[in-house]
Structure formats: structure tokens, C-alpha cells
Amino acid sequence: MSPFQIIFLIVAGLTLASAGMVVTARRMMHAALWLVLTLLGVAVLFATLEASFFTAVQVVVYIGAIAILIIFAVMLTRLNLQEDEPGVNRFAWLAGLVSLLIFAGLVAVLSLWTGFNTVRPTFAGEDIIALGKAMVSANGYAIPFEVASVLLIGALIGAIYVAGEPRKPASKPESK
Amino acid sequence: MPGFWQDPIGFIANLLHSLLIGWGLPAAVVDVILSVLGAGALAMGAMLFVIFLIWYERKLLGRIQDRLGPNRVGPFGIFQSFADMFKIFTKETITPQGADVIPYNLAPILAVAAVLLVWAVIPFGVNIMGANLSVGVLFVLAAGGFGELAIMLAGWGSNNKYALMGGFRAVAMLVSYEVPMVLALLVPVLLANSLNLNDIVRAQTVPFLFTAPVAAIVFFITQVAESGRAPFDVVEAESEIVAGFNVEYSGLKFGMFYVAEFLHAFTVSMLFATLFLSGWRGPGAEQIPLLGVLYLMIKTFLVYFIIILFRGSLPRFRIDQMLNLNWKVLTPLALVAFFMTALFDKSLAQLGVVGNDLGAQVIRTLVLLVVNGIILWLGERWLSQATRPVRRDVRLTKPAVVDRYPGAK
Amino acid sequence: MLNNWLYIGIFFIIALALPGVAIFLAGVLGPKKSNAEKRATYECGIETVGETQIQFHAQYYIFALIFLIFDVEAVFLFPWAAAYGQMSFYAVLEGLIFILVLMGGLAYVWKKGVLEWK
Secondary structure, three states, X not given: OOHHHXXXXXXXXXXXXXXXXXXXXXXXXXXXXXXXXXXXXXXXXXXXXXXXXXXXXXXXXXXXXXXXXXXXXXXXXXXXXXXXXXXXXXXXXXXXXXXXXXXXXXXXXXXXXXXXXXXXXXXXXXXXXXXXHHHHOOOOOHHHHHHHHHHHHHHHHHHHHHHOOOOOOOOOOOOO | OOOOOOOHHHHHHHHHHHHHHHOOOOHXXXXXXXXXXXXXXXXXXXXXXXXXXXXXXXXXXXXXXXXXXXXXXXXXXXXXXXXXXXXHHOOOOOOOOOOOHHHHHHHHHHHHHHHHHHHOOOOOOOOOOOOOOOOHHHHHHHHHHHHHHHHHHHHHHOOOHHHHHHHHHHHHHHHHHHHHHXXXXXXXXXXXXXXXXXXXXXXXXXXXXXXXXHHHHHHHHXXXXXXXXXXXXXXXXXXXXXXXXXOOOOHHHHHHHHHHHHHHHHHHHHXXXXXHOOOXXXXXXXXXXXXXXXXXHHHHHHHHHHHHHHHHHXXXXXXXXXXXXXXXXXXXXXXXXXXXXXXXXXXXXXXXXXXXXXXXXXXXXXXXXXXXXXXXXXXXXXXHHHOOOOOOOOOOOOOOOOOOOOOOO | OHHHHHHHXXXXXXHHHHHHHHHHHXXXXXXXXXXXXXXXXXXXXOOOOXXXXXXXXXXXXXXXXXXXXXXXXXHHHHHHHHOHHHOOHHHHXXXXXXXXXXXXXXXXXXXXXXXXXX
């Protein structure tokens, strides 16, 4: 057992345990905080894979923006902070069965995949530059790059449409 | 083995390495121990430095306000911070009832850790840095995200309506100000072609303050706002919303938020010096790295001085003024600056002005300076036109023809 | 590269431990005369009324949302900016189109009046 494997097992175990706590926590706010820990675990896994860019991006986007958005959403919909619900509902056994089936399916598919043997190409620390060049090269990912910007605009417009208040609102929430 | 003056960290590391290997420890463990020692020294150094910073700020603020500042405890009051530290260590820590234990206690620790993390990637000298991350700039952003999380935890963990609302306002403001900050951060990355902070310093034969002044100004303003300093301190000012998200903290936990704020202001100055004032560069810094540390500290203190001047002289913004400033001024400004810089720099490269020699750099700097000047001028024109008070139209009725001298011919 | 992240990890743990130990020390050194009055929730010096419910402005959520969009945009732009020196003019133009589309998004949000506080 190399130290690498030990670190991986510890981090993966923590991530999975946090994910379990997200689903079974009694208070929504606790679930959101466990989610932050899960995302942090994934970031550490990226770091062990020497994917520095994705480690940083995971923390910046997921923890710095999405987790905060989720916490805001929890606060927006849960007016009573002390709400305490049981973590498991009646159909937990069905959900567990489906999850197990999906997990078995994934294991079966991945065990036949040959991709695990490919060697990771090295870019000598300039992987970000390689990524940047690939994103704009004509036979690279130029089209997806531009489509991504349109997708982001679509998301922005959709979110504003759903969440924004109309200009002349019929009823405004009471301020403070 | 490199000499001490050429490579201080390498010299000490080699020394300790051979010492520990001589004691019979395996190489991997020795590496880990060296990392721990290095990280510990840096973190301790930063924390102890805060004591000096607090004294410096109080003295300077006092002078701005025409008073002396602390001057009783020790010569010029330099031991004042120690006295305050001892006092705050022995205060009773009161945990409010119903407070959620883990978030409530984790928040001050995370707030300090988030700021300390940035110190790990800043290049203090040619080869004096914590970790030479290839994604240093993104890492700085990540550390900011942890800081926001800490405020969230503090606001929620206190089980107090006002703390929660203060926390939300604070995070909403911080999150808004990250947008122009990220866009302004893109400009040094563009000019230096790397996310590595040491590379950015090395690319500054001409400091980026002159090549990208708009980005520097936007970055400076957003960073002052991010650290919650005046004039952006509506979320933690004493006269507002009763000290905001840290209202239920007492004793050293509150002290930790205080320390985090001061350290954040200094770290922000160090970042600005690294990204826009050419960091550790200066005469002789390449040969003797410790000189680089000196230059960086001088530049950082210059920026920190300006931040303290802001605090002492500017009135506080209202939150709607702050958010307007952010979304309607800083974000478009940063976007346009980034756009124009990218366009003109590549046009220059197409025309053949390329290379790291001084001549090409000067031409590039001048062109970009002109472009930035145009952006600033246009921005100023647009702003003054947008904020011009709307005149009431007083010509509601036609003026009556008045015969002033009735009866006269 | 792994060494760097290991250093960061160790630094993070030390950065968490330093204030943690300090707070623990303060807890040990300080007096512990806790009573119900001290532990009560602070509400400008009067008794608390009602449960801890809050009024939450939807505006907070919208700002976080807009920040998320611009954050993801910046994540796309960072590699582009890093590779800037080695790109052709055409590639730079592609990135500029990306930025233009997002400037359009900002303009839309502005015109919609969503950026007004309260």
C-alpha cells in the first residue's frame, strides 16, 4: 500500500461519508455544509491527480459560487432555521435498491473500459496553455467554446426570468 | 550546494535535509517534515506580523485624526498590541444559546486560515516562496471563496437574526465585488501569459501598473471592498446593524475576526504589489533574493499606507451605492479594459512589437497606456453624464409680457 | 507539482491549527462564569421576540446567480488568457467574441432593472 493509495482511500472515504451526510442530515443548512466538505474532497482528489487547474476551478466555482448559491436558496425557502426533519423517508429502501443497481451497472461498464491503461499526456506544467490553445483551435474545441458562452447567456436570461422581480411588482416582499 | 545569499531556502533546506537523513529517517518523511517546518514558519511569521500591523495602523490613523495614537505602552506604544493581545486572551468566551457548535467555532478559524493561505503562493523573492503553483492566481480566488464561507458560517452559527442578516449582506456584497475582481485579474494573466505568480512578476520589466492602469484601479478598489475596509465597511461597522455577522462573538474568537481583517488588508496590498508593482523586482533582487523580500515589503507598505489613508478620510458608502458602483461602473470598466488590452496587445504582436527587451516593452506600455487613458476618459465622461442631476423644467408657462412702465412712452 | 499541493495541504492544516490552538488556549485561560443572561441572544438589549425567522431578499440570490455566471465565464477565459502569447489573431478574436456575448448578458441584466438594490 503506497502512501499515495492510503491518502486516496482516506480522502475518498471522507468524500463519500460527507456525501452520505448531505442526504441524511436533519437540517437543510447542515446538508449544505456537508456538501461543501464533499466538494472539497473532490478538489483534493483532483490535486492528487496533478490536475492543478481543476483543483482551483473546483474550489472557485463549486465552493465559492455554487455552494453559496445553494446556501442562499436554503435560506430563501426555509424560514424557520430550527426546522428538524428526520433524515430518511419512507421509500429509502427503494432508493437504496436503485442506487445499488446503478452502481453495479457502472462497475460492470467500467470494468470493460480500456481507458484506464492510457498514459496521461504530459505538458510539462504548461497544461493550462495547452488547454487554452485547444479551446480556440479550429480542429479543437472552438465551437464548443463559443457555444458555452451562448449557453451561459441562456442560463443567465433564464435565471433572471425565473428569479427576478418584475419591474412594476404587484407585491414586494417587506423590507427588513 | 548553493550559497546562502543566492538561495536562502534551498541552503537551509539542504542543511536540514542532510541533518535529518543523517539521523536515519527515510527521504519521503524528511520532505514532509521540511514542508511542515517551512509552512509553520511562514504561518507563524504572518500571524506575528499582524501584531506590528495593528500598531502601525492605529498610529497612522491617530496621526490622520490629529492625535498621537497609542504611546504609553513601550516607546511609541509598540507594545500596545501585545497588551491588547494578553487582554483578549483572558476574556470570557460566551457561547450564545442555540448556537450551532461546529459552524460557530469553525468560522473564526476558517476566516484566518483563508487569508493565511494566500501567503503560501506569493513570491517573496526569486526562489523564496511557499508553493510555486502553476495556478497561483486561481488559488488566490479560491482562498477568497473560503473567506466568504467563513462569514456565512459565522452569521448562521450565531443563532441571531441580526448576525444572519449581517452575514447575508456581507456575502452578497463580497460575491458581487468578486466579478470585477476576477475580470481585472485576467489582465495581468493576459500580459504575462501565465497563471503562476512568479512568472507574472518576472514578466514585469515595466510594472503592470503602467501597462494596465484601469485593471489596477479596478483590482485595488475591489480588493479594498473584499476585505471589508472603509469606505466599504457597511457590513461590519460598529454603528450599522450592530457590528453585523460577528455580534455574538466574544474574546479571542472576535479577536480572530479582527486579526483576519487586518491580515486581509495587508495580504491584499501584497497581492497588488506582486501583480501590478512588479513584486520583488528591483536592482540586485535577482542575485540576492533577500533584497527581493525587502523590495516587496516596501511596495506592500506603500499600498497598505494608501489603504489606511482611505480608512481615515473617506465616509462610508451605503450598500446600494456600493452595489451600484460595482455592477454599473467597475464591471463594465473591467470588461472593456480586458477587451481592449487583449485586442491591442495582439495587434501590436502582429505588427512585430514582440519580445522581452526594454524597447518592445516600452512601446507596448505606451500604446496600452494610451488605450487605458481613453477608456478612463470615456468612462469619466459617461459617469458624469449619468450622475448629472436632472434639471427641473421651469419653462412651464410662457413668460408674460410685462409692461414695466405703464403709461410711459 | 504534487509537492506543491502537499505543501498547500500542510499549510492549510497549520493555518487552521494556529487559530484553533489560540482559541483553545483562550478558552482555558478565560473565566467561565456563564449564566443565562450572558447566553441570551443579542437583540439590541431587549428580550428576543418570536422564533429566529428572517426576511430574505431575493436580491441576494440574484447577485449570487450573476456572480456564478461571470465566474464560469472567467474560468473559461483563464486558460485562454494564459495561452494568449502563443495564439494567432484569429484565436484572440474568438475569445473576444466570447467576451462580447457576455457583455451582452450584462447589458440585458442591467436593462431589466435586476441590478437595483431593493
